[in-house]
Amino acid sequence: METKIQSHVEIDLLKIQDNAKAIKAYCNRKLIAVVKADAYGHGAVQVADVLHNIADMFAVATVEEGIELRQAGIRNPILVLFSTLTDTVDEIISYELTPTIDNWNLATRLNEAVLGRNSLLQLVPIEKAYIHLDINTGMNRSGIPYLEVRDFIDKLQTLNRLELEGITTHLATADEEDHSFVNLQLQRFVSSIEDVEKSDTGIPFFHVANSAATISIPDSHFDAVRPGLALYGIYPASSYFVDLQPALCWKTHVSWVSMIDSGEGISYGLTHKVKQPTRIAAIQVGYGDGYPRSLSNKGEVLINGIRRPILGRICMDITVVGLETTDHVEIGDEVILIGKQGDAEITVDEIAKKTETIPYEILTQIGKRVKRIYA
Numbered sequence: 100m101e102t103k104i105q106s107h108v109e110i111d112l113l114k115i116q117d118n119a120k121a122i123k124a125y126c127n128r129k130l131i132a133v134v135k136a137d138a139y140g141h142g143a144v145q146v147a148d149v150l151h152n153i154a155d156m157f158a159v160a161t162v163e164e165g166i167e168l169r170q171a172g173i174r175n176p177i178l179v180l181f182s183t184l185t186d187t188v189d190e191i192i193s194y195e196l197t198p199t200i201d202n203w204n205l206a207t208r209l210n211e212a213v214l215g216r217n218s219l220l221q222l223v224p225i226e227k228a229y230i231h232l233d234i235n236t237g238m239n240r241s242g243i244p245y246l247e248v249r250d251f252i253d254k255l256q257t258l259n260r261l262e263l264e265g266i267t268t269h270l271a272t273a274d275e276e277d278h279s280f281v282n283l284q285l286q287r288f289v290s291s292i293e294d295v296e297k298s299d300t301g302i303p304f305f306h307v308a309n310s311a312a313t314i315s316i317p318d319s320h321f322d323a324v325r326p327g328l329a330l331y332g333i334y335p336a337s338s339y340f341v342d343l344q345p346a347l348c349w350k351t352h353v354s355w356v357s358m359i360d361s362g363e364g365i366s367y368g369l370t371h372k373v374k375q376p377t378r379i380a381a382i383q384v385g386y387g388d389g390y391p392r393s394l395s396n397k398g399e400v401l402i403n404g405i406r407r408p409i410l411g412r413i414c415m416d417i418t419v420v421g422l423e424t425t426d427h428v429e430i431g432d433e434v435i436l437i438g439k440q441g442d443a444e445i446t447v448d449e450i451a452k453k454t455e456t457i458p459y460e461i462l463t464q465i466g467k468r469v470k471r472i473y474a
């Protein structure tokens with residue numbers, strides 16, 4: 100492998116596979132593997148490739164993300180999690196994506212778009228489109244009101260080129276210890292689907308659980324679970340019944356080492372001044388790579404298996420860290436931003452806590468310029 104001095108991410112796809120298998124074994128339900136936002140920075144196509152035999156369905160956030168998977172040859176059903184504008188209906192049908200709908204206008208436009216259209220995958224005429232129905236049970240960002248579900252489903256029966264394959268809702272507080280609002284949402288969900296009859300093949304099937312619910316709230320599992328973060332080995336909730344392994348390691352290299360005199364300041368604004376002669380190293384990563392600038396004077400990295408403090412402000416491309424005077428750190432030495440080195444480890448969770456955000460944001464902000472290397 101060619102080593103470059105800039106930061107790169109190493110992704111262990113087998114760990115993602117193992118996480119998916121562990122989740123399936125624990126839940127014993129269909130698995131809808133969420134690979135939106137480029138699989139939380141892990142690479143949607145690569146992740147889908149290693150999960151296509153394990154996942155019953157993939158889920159993405161946008162039609163474009165679905166098309167990317169189709170063009171890469173992924174043939175599993177692909178759920179688009181959020182309702183789209185009606186100008187995407189032709190692509191949804193031709194690429195055989197499964198839209199989630201929560202309004203009548205989109206439903207009728209999809210029904211019309213089926214007519215006379217060929218599948219781009221099989222070059223045969225398409226007869227009907229599978230859709231999922233999103234119910235708002237309290238998240239209040241999408242879905243039809245839970246009290247209107249029966250009427251909506253009755254109306255859907257009149258659109259005979261659509262087949263209601265799934266019914267879903269999304270939980271607002273599954274990652275919290277107190278499950279009372281989750282229970283209320285589950286009650287609302289169950290009451291709204293009470294009268295729905297399933298076909299012999301189990302359609303429509305019901306799915307609710309995000310990662311937190313998948314690993315910690317069995318009552319939310321229904322017919323399929325829909326985890327994202329957990330696939331990548333990160334726990335969204337503090338209690339869980341499944342063992343997961345993180346799949347991503349973010350590395351860079353030392354690009355400069357120097358001694359500076361007592362009283363010198365470091366990086367823009369000289370916000371860190373050293374009180375004695377200090378050995379420092381520059382590493383090639385910055386906020387231009389998605390490394391959070393709010394780790395300035397706060398974060399740590401690993402070099403030679405030892406934690407090193409970030410000194411001064413993180414720049415767009417370079418970050419400075421403190422060394423011990425006796426350290427043998429040289430240009431080209433490996434630096435861990437996220438991951439393990441020797442016995443030491445820096446987790447995505449640690450970085451999220453220090454920067455007052457969530458692991459999701461840290462992962463999805465890892466920039467385009469950071470090369471992904473797969474094992």
Ligand SMILES: *Cc1c(COP(=O)(O)O)cnc(C)c1O
Pocket residue numbers: 133135180269308309310311325326327328329335
């Ligand atoms: C993102 C998303 C998920 C997955 O959430 P995780 O917390 O990553 O498991 C599931 N369902 C919907 C509707 C989502 O938007």
